[in-house]
Amino acid sequence: MLMIMKIIDVIKKELIDREVLVEKEIELKLITSALLSKGHALMEGVPGVAKTYTCKALSKLLGLSFKRIQMTPDLLPSDIIGFYVYDQRVGGFVLRKGPIFTNILLVDEINRASPRTQSALLEAMQERQVTIEGELFKLEEPFMVIATQNPIEMEGVFPLPEAQLDRFLIKISTGYTSTQGLVKVMKRADEIEEAIEGLKPVVTREEVLEEVKNVKNVKVDDSIYSYIASIVEDTRKHTAVRLGASPRAAIALIKMAKAWAYINGRDYVIPDDVKAVAKPVLTHRIILKPELEIQGVTVDKVVEDILTKVPVPKP
């Protein structure tokens, strides 16, 4: 518990208070929660809203390795996972590990990659292992993929199918900063990269893994399980929804609620934790009826609506 408080405190001091990352506190907390829940995050946002900086800064502070892949339509699965190549010096095939062998992998514009490459990546995300030339390689823990996608671009992209979207624990919608925030960003534009490069790890990889274990021990009252079940069921009953949340969504919700409780210094989950993570967990798992979508109904509004209807545990 002390360790996570230290991590959160450092994130606040080093990144937020020093204005290395402006207005990114919620995103940082959500990514940390997803990491502690052994999940992956999908960041949706237009280019230039500090998605890469956020991931890089977090991995630096947590003492974790960080790699980035820019997805393109001609990218092959082997470009991500790696391949064997003949080395004349050794007179045999040697393994060239792909960028997936890291702790935090930033996959930029995931929807630009071909479905084949996407599938290979998503499989690795789920199994936390890759197979190269029939040989199995376990990925180092913690392993987290932070994928980004641009919600505007529709041409030359391969949108992720619902089943694959479901594999992301959370979806974070990153928007533009406020005017004041933008002024701060401009003032520190020359220093941001330096500041991120200069960040020193505050915890070790082992300590992060210890915290991952601790999150599992966060207590959850039965009434919280019922509350989550009611929320998930209500997503299926909602009049604006064509496809509601799956049981995997319910599991994701409880995992995230536990991690959220933990990073807020509690070893028990309260209904507020569930509410806090409901949107990031559920929004990419719900499909609206097209006719209502055209009318301006959004998934965010549906989730809000559900949260203002489902009764919280009592007494």
Next chain:
Amino acid sequence: MKHRSLYLATLILFVFLNSIAIIVSGEEDRHTPGFPQVVEGASIPLSTPINISDIEKAISELYNRSLLNRKNAEKLKNFGNLSFKEAVSRIDNTDVRNNLLNLYNKNELTPEDIETFLNYLDTLKVSGTLNPIDELLALKALETLSNIIQSPYTSEIILRMFSAIKDLEITKKSISISEKFTPNQQISIEKPSLRFPSPSLSLIQLPTLPRLKLSLPNIPQEVFISIGITTSIAIALLISRKYLKLAFDRLKINLAVKKTIQQISDTFLEAYWRSVHLVSSITGLSRNNWETHREFLEKVFSKLDPRVAEVFKDITFAYEEYRYGFRLSSGQKILEGSKKLMSYAKIYK
């Protein structure tokens, strides 16, 4: 300052309301032309029905008072029993006589014919070509015709007979007065009314025509009393509003303190929910069932006195630890906080 203007406004309102009530009660006719009006006594207010014998009595009275000369008296002799032809034969005015005979000879006599003839008589009267004796006789002849066809104008004809008698009386009186006085003397001569004579015959009580009372119904005194009482109560409530609210709040708090929360067997949880109920009573903000304990705290925090708010905050976090964190020690904190909240709420609110 705010209260002073409030009292002033109330006073003005009170004076205004009372002025309206006084004005309303003072007005006899509040009818606006063109709008429906309340008409009292639309039916003929005759205590005893008048008939032709009353007319005969009036004629004989005129004769006794020497307001009718012998010649005219002869003409009106046996007035009540005159037949149509007898009445017509006694009329001096040839036109009237001819018109009556035409009417008599008409195949199908209708009430409209009677009405037309009455209007014809009015025209003659206004032009001064019809004397009251001829008018009386014409009306008698018309009355016999009206009776034959059972016209609704019979009673009006009899009323017109009275009017004619009145005209006769006034004419005679004015002649006798003008004979007594010198030409230099000023005298106001009452002009004869065409239809509605004022009753001046001593023996005969002429029927009064229905008076149109053009006013709203009288407002009973009880209404004014009720208005007065209501206004006084309203003023008293306005003045004492602040104190009443305080008293009401105290009552609510006391009730909330005494209220037991049903269906909660756990004493500590019951203490929390009682605190929620109390805070709801104080702030007037109820807790929705979808609101978490923290959301409710956030909602009411700014509405409470800082000391009470802090106590409720402690209770909320203790509840959270006890309820979801399974820390039994926090139960005692809820109880203590709840007691503190009850006592604080009574003082600070």
